[in-house]
Amino acid sequence: MPELPEVETVRRGLSALVVGKTVVYVHVHLPRIVRHPSPEEFEKRLVGRKIESIDRRGKYLLFALPPYTLVSHLRMEGQYRVVPKDEPLALHTHVIFGLSDGSELRYRDVRQFGTMDLLTADETLPSGLLTLGPEPFDPALTPHVLYQSLHKRSAPVKSVLLDQSVVAGLGNIYVDEALFLAGVHPLTKANRIGQRRCEALLRAIRDVLTRAIAAGGSSIRTYVNGYGRHGGFQMQLNAYGREGQPCLVCGQPIEKIRLGGRGTHYCPNCQPRSGRRRPHADVSPSSV
Incomplete structure (x- = not known):
């Protein structure tokens, strides 16, 4: 948790809230959340970068801030919120991105398992991202x-x-x-x-x-x-x-x-070990 539907929902919401805005400051309060580069370089490199898009791959969020991609994995309980900058800081808020419209994108993580990597096109993606299989809705997944x-x-x-x-x-x-x-x-x-x-x-x-x-x-x-x-x-x-x-x-x-x-x-009746039960009739092809 969160899984694909939750990450996709976060992506869609953040796309509506922050795409097109520019990062004016970054504060990293828990250094281990940022795996690459150093937290100091992370803060420095993002200032002045415009959030052009937010994509998803598996359970990863991919923020495009050319020439960088911010790869974010929420792990168990990571959360992003967009709030006015004068809103009191919630407990366990570990990274704050100040935005050009005066709002803040805040990352909160009670369990502290989430990760962020800020990468250029020629840098290696996190291993977990490199080894992902096909997306569930990819037509190539037959x-x-x-x-x-x-x-x-x-x-x-x-x-x-x-x-x-x-x-x-x-x-x-x-x-x-x-x-x-x-x-x-x-x-x-x-x-x-x-x-x-x-x-x-x-x-x-x-x-x-x-x-x-x-x-x-x-x-x-x-x-x-x-x-x-x-x-x-x-x-x-x-x-x-x-x-x-x-x-x-x-x-x-x-x-x-x-x-x-x-x-x-x-369900031991609907899902018997023998495998002889037919799938439920309400299962039908669908796509997003």
Whole structure:
């Protein structure tokens, strides 16, 4: 957390709020957030740079401030807010960007796991960004491509889908939800999933992400967007976080197991280990 829908929601909000504005000052209050260059150089290089665009790759935000790209990863609880510069500073605010219209873009991170790298075009991107797999909505990610990726792995399918080199941007919440919609048990070995099931799984991934983005993401813990608003997709969850509650499709209680240190939620009836259950009928192709 945050995952692709939350990062995309942040990107869209910040694009509306800060693109076209110029950075007039930067204050780094927690040096370890800035990995490259030094915090002092980070502050110096950004002054006078115009924010031309904000893109997303997987869970990374990419701020274009020519000749630099600011690569930001929110990790567990990183948040960006755009506020008037005279607004009192919230606790755990670690980086402040003063903007040309008198507002401030503030980065807050209670867990302090987030990172920032300020890079030129000839500098190497962070390793996590270099090894990302295809975006979920990339037309090049076909059911056959997903099948080929899964077919190489004998690990549980949930663990494989959480591997960012397979599909970029997926995390715990949305993998649980996609597996539910596709009728796939999370412990199923990835290489046991056939091509038809991969087609259903890819449809489910895209369906879940599309609806989550439309709802502004999921506010399970502390997530807010650039306006300080919570997401709403947590109200639409079928599996994640619903341990012991009746399945919204069949009424069977949702179960929770630990897989790779992560809480994993599924319906034992809709997602049997045998793999014989058909995907739910409400899973349909979609795009953003």
